[in-house]
Amino acid sequence: xxFITTGTQEPFDRLVKVADEIxxxxxxxxxxxQAFTAQYQATHIDVVNFMTPLEFEENMKNAxxxxxxxxxxxxxSALVNMKPIIVMPRMMKYKEHRNEHQFATAKKxxxxxxxxxxxxxxxxxxxxxxxWPDKLRCLHQVGKFASQQLxxxxxxxxxx
Numbered sequence: 057x058x059f060i061t062t063g064t065q066e067p068f069d070r071l072v073k074v075a076d077e078i079x080x081x082x083x084x085x086x087x088x089x090q091a092f093t094a095q096y097q098a099t100h101i102d103v104v105n106f107m108t109p110l111e112f113e114e115n116m117k118n119a120x121x122x123x124x125x126x127x128x129x130x131x132x133s134a135l136v137n138m139k140p141i142i143v144m145p146r147m148m149k150y151k152e153h154r155n156e157h158q159f160a161t162a163k164k165x166x167x168x169x170x171x172x173x174x175x176x177x178x179x180x181x182x183x184x185x186x187x188w189p190d191k192l193r194c195l196h197q198v199g200k201f202a203s204q205q206l207x208x209x210x211x212x213x214x215x216x
Contacts, residue, residue, distance in 0.1 A: 123144070
């Protein structure tokens with residue numbers, strides 16, 4: 057199952073449209089999609105605007121692949137659950153966000169090789185088709201809790 061999430065703040069039709077196109081190329085693969093949409097009407101996937109936290113977590117755990125906007129909550133959830141994730145950042149030039157913080161996040165996580173990043177629709181389509189299903193891999197794992205090193209560092213900073 058491929059779980060796609062765009063968050064609930066703003067539409068991300070560009071991601072929903074390419075996900076719909078990918079679903080047409082992968083018949084028989086289940087797609088679970090949480091996306092707040094504006095204009096685009098999907099024909100190969102069912103899209104829900106909202107999932108409860110329990111539904112979100114269940115889809116995260118059951119997914120073989122996560123495709124997401126560059127929202128840190130989703131990225132961290134994927135890495136905690138050791139799930140392969142491909143991130144496609146929202147872009148200000150398409151009026152998908154108010155600034156380029158998602159692009160900056162994606163660039164940094166890409167440079168660290170923590171997640172796969174697709175910077176446009178063609179790259180996302182290519183990566184999914186290349187990886188599915190035999191080349192899926194989680195590039196990085198994080199724990200559910202902060203490391204002792206981070207906690208110590210923060211405590212030192214606060215004391216100073």
